[in-house]
Amino acid sequence: xxxxxxxxxxxxxxxxxxxxxxxxxxxxxxxxxxxxxxxxxxxxxxxxxxxxxxxxxxxxxxxxxxxxxxxxxxxxxxxxxxxxxxxxxxxxxxxxxxxxxxxxxxxxxxxxxxxxxxxxxxxxxxxxxxxxxxxxxxxxxxxxxxxxxxxxxxxxxxxxxxxxxxxxxxxxxxxxxxxxxxxxxxxxxxxxxxxxxxxxxxxxxxxxxxxxxxxxxxxxxxxxxxxxxxxxxxxxxxxxxxxxxxxxxxxxxxx
Amino acid sequence: xxxxxxxxxxxxxxxxxxxxxxxxxxxxxxxxxxxxxxxxxxxxxxxxxxxxxxxxxxxxxxxxxxxxxxxxxxxxxxxxxxxxxxxxxxxxxxxxxxxxxxxxxxxxxxxxxxxxxxxxxxxxxxxxxxxxxxxxxxxxxxxxxxxxxxxxxxxxxxxxxxxxxxxxxxxxxxxxxxxxxxxxxxxxxxxxxxxxxxxxxxxxxxxxxxxxxxxxxxxxxxxxxxxxxxxxxxxxxxxxxxxxxxxxxxxxxxxxx
Numbered sequence: 001x002x003x004x005x006x007x008x009x010x011x012x013x014x015x016x017x018x019x020x021x022x023x024x025x026x027x028x029x030x031x032x033x034x035x036x037x038x039x040x041x042x043x044x045x046x047x048x049x050x051x052x053x054x055x056x057x058x059x060x061x062x063x064x065x066x067x068x069x070x071x072x073x074x075x076x077x078x079x080x081x082x083x084x085x086x087x088x089x090x091x092x093x094x095x096x097x098x099x100x101x102x103x104x105x106x107x108x109x110x111x112x113x114x115x116x117x118x119x120x121x122x123x124x125x126x127x128x129x130x131x132x133x134x135x136x137x138x139x140x141x142x143x144x145x146x147x148x149x150x151x152x153x154x155x156x157x158x159x160x161x162x163x164x165x166x167x168x169x170x171x172x173x174x175x176x177x178x179x180x181x182x183x184x185x186x187x188x189x190x191x192x193x194x195x196x197x198x199x200x201x202x203x204x205x206x207x208x209x210x211x212x213x214x215x216x217x218x219x220x221x222x223x224x225x226x227x228x229x230x231x232x233x234x235x236x237x238x239x240x241x242x243x244x245x246x247x248x249x250x251x252x253x254x255x
Numbered sequence: 256x257x258x259x260x261x262x263x264x265x266x267x268x269x270x271x272x273x274x275x276x277x278x279x280x281x282x283x284x285x286x287x288x289x290x291x292x293x294x295x296x297x298x299x300x301x302x303x304x305x306x307x308x309x310x311x312x313x314x315x316x317x318x319x320x321x322x323x324x325x326x327x328x329x330x331x332x333x334x335x336x337x338x339x340x341x342x343x344x345x346x347x348x349x350x351x352x353x354x355x356x357x358x359x360x361x362x363x364x365x366x367x368x369x370x371x372x373x374x375x376x377x378x379x380x381x382x383x384x385x386x387x388x389x390x391x392x393x394x395x396x397x398x399x400x401x402x403x404x405x406x407x408x409x410x411x412x413x414x415x416x417x418x419x420x421x422x423x424x425x426x427x428x429x430x431x432x433x434x435x436x437x438x439x440x441x442x443x444x445x446x447x448x449x450x451x452x453x454x455x456x457x458x459x460x461x462x463x464x465x466x467x468x469x470x471x472x473x474x475x476x477x478x479x480x481x482x483x484x485x486x487x488x489x490x491x492x493x494x495x496x497x498x499x500x501x502x503x504x505x506x507x508x509x510x511x512x
Binding site for chain 1: 289291293376379380381383384386387388389390391395
């Protein structure tokens with residue numbers, strides 16, 4: 001079977017700082033992979049490279065076997081229709097109401113009629129546990145947890161084949177975080193999508209993934225089924241998942 | 256620090272800026288002709304850039320026309336040429352002051368607003384979100400602002416020209432003893448089509464500069480609130496300087512027979 005997403009030797013540097021140093025990663029269709037790793041290890045850069053927001057210096061990115069590393073314009077727009085993404089800060093458009101945020105990709109990206117897109121947006125809002133009257137509000141009127149739900153509804157609005165989650169639980173209280181985790185797990189299954197998430201929240205990672213990969217030093221240093229994460233035998237992974245200050249990973253703490 | 260390193264670094268920075276700006280301009284111009292066209296966004300921007308700039312542009316034009324008339328009258332008094340007030344006012348306003356004053360006022364209002372809005376969208380990942388929703392941010396955000404600014408500025412300047420001349424007329428007839436009819440006749444007889452059209456051409460170019468600088472600095476803002484703040488400042492400063500530089504260039508191009 002063709003992997004849904006495949007990264008081969010992806011490298012990216014900013015100035016003299018090497019962020020990705022040959023990342024190899026394969027994501028099977030309808031699986032859910034979580035990339036874990038400390039802050040500044042290139043998790044976001046990995047996702048943005050796949051989305052074409054950042055151009056990698058070297059390496060190849062395949063989606064459904066198609067090389068998308070260097071495509072632009074209309075070809076890029078066509079591939080982008082396979083994707084949905086939930087951003088860390090939700091990244092809702094603050095000048096338009098909630099329902100229009102959810103319907104945005106349908107109206108602007110796919111040219112759907114507003115009335116029809118609105119119906120779909122309301123269905124998706126219901127799916128993430130929000131009522132129709134929330135649809136009329138503006139994003140600034142919502143709490144952080146509700147914004148995340150709207151972001152999730154927007155990400156799944158166009159029934160994407162691939163959904164990215166960027167730190168889905170960051171900034172939420174533990175209970176709301178768990179609610180969002182459940183929502184992510186159930187909606188991904190519902191839509192039948194392939195999911196790629198990045199997080200440093202281990203509780204979240206365990207809950208929403210069936211495979212975990214750890215990014216360190218610009219490379220994937222371990223990957224395997226979620227069930228195996230506690231017996232990885234990798235000292236870096238052990239240090240990270242147990243959250244210990246002591247270990248092979250040295251944090252750059254400025255004096 | 257080594258002074259040569261400093262010179263080298265600032266030169267490299269400047270070149271990088273010019274390079275980035277050129278690429279940005281090229282991408283934006285290419286996006287203007289490619290579908291889809293967001294008509295609703297263009298309409299919204301025409302309201303914001305054109306319509307809401309009317310009071311500010313009108314007021315400054317009025318006072319500028321009035322002050323100009325006063326200066327010419329007082330200066331002309333010294334060698335007995337105060338009768339040319341209407342002619343000089345209409346020439347000064349249509350050729351230079353109308354477009355430049357309107358350009359600078361709109362730069363302060365609009366370039367700042369564009370940079371702040373797009374900069375905030377950038378740092379809160381809303382621009383990345385557009386990409387993931389299969390919407391090209393250049394087409395959706397930059398193109399409507401460019402089109403609206405280039406369309407609106409000549410109209411704003413035409414209005415500023417009329418109000419500026421009117422400002423001169425009010426001062427001349429109220430405090431200098433000009434007769435209204437003579438003043439208007441001299442104004443209309445003296446102004447040529449070239450005077451007015453040259454000002455409107457300038458206005459279109461200034462509109463392009465304003466929208467481009469607002470968008471460019473917004474798209475390149477980094478960090479949080481501070482990044483957006485400095486993007487806003489850069490947008491106003493750079494568009495004002497470019498307007499004045501372009502004004503000189505256009506004047507020398509348009510009036511060199």
